[in-house]
Amino acid sequence: MSQIAVIDEVRGALTKMTPEFKKALPPHVSVEKFQRVVMTSLQSNPDLLKSDRRTLFMACTRAAQVGLLPDGREGAIVSFGNQAQFMPMVAGIMKLVRNSGEISTWSVQAVFENDSFDYELGDSERIVHKPAMRDRGALVGAYSIVTLKDGEKSREFMNVDEIEAIRKRSRSGNGGPWKTDYSEMAKKTVVRRHAKRLPMSTDLDGALHEDDELFMPPTEQPAAPAQEAPTAPAGSKRPSRLSKIAEAAPAPDEDGVIDMPASDAEPEQEDESPI
16 A cells, blocks of 8 residues: 555544544644644654554544644654554643643753853752853753742753663663654653652643653563553543543554544534644
8 A cells, every 4th residue: 555545544544533532632722733733743754654553543542632732842653663652742741731830930951061051959059051152062961940830949950871871761762752853852851850840730640651651661561451442541631531532543454454433423613722
């Protein structure tokens, strides 16, 4: 089957899942926009089209369930062999933390060897960073500074050795964003660590739970029962939606053709409010 035919096949299956996506997505994300972003992601990464269809569509449902777009900024769909999985990115994790309503400002930056950088712990913590104007050199670390609504500041810094230790343990450490966007993954690593000390929404708790699978070596990951639809992460606000989408996710038949059952759900009024 040609790539164009595969793309059309996947687009048709996603269209048939529209009622289920509407139930999972938050009100401010329209299903049309979500599906457009998914298709753009798949077309820009043809390897994803080779993924097992059920894992591919389940990756889409994970993104919908936590309310993040798989656009490479809020999140990304990545492949491991023939398996696809959703990965929240820096902007997505920050977005979900802000949903707690207790964050005033948040700055996350990468530090390079030619930057001027000073990091101090103790009674008077501080971070002073003056990026080099050109030729910043190799990455040496990443930091996160959060100001809470009450004015309190929280800081987190990781040097490149700590970041590399995480990358080496990660299931995706030798490919995907770690290979194409190393500095962004360095920032995501410090954001992940920092977020666990910050007020978080239940959506973030679920997103980090899912993302933990990508930051664990395969030998440490629990084996999922064969053919069993994933359940919603602990603390999810929408525990029933994910299972409904899982039941509707298309799977190839014996001839390798996707047969997606039509949904009887009534169409809902579309929310066109921007993200």
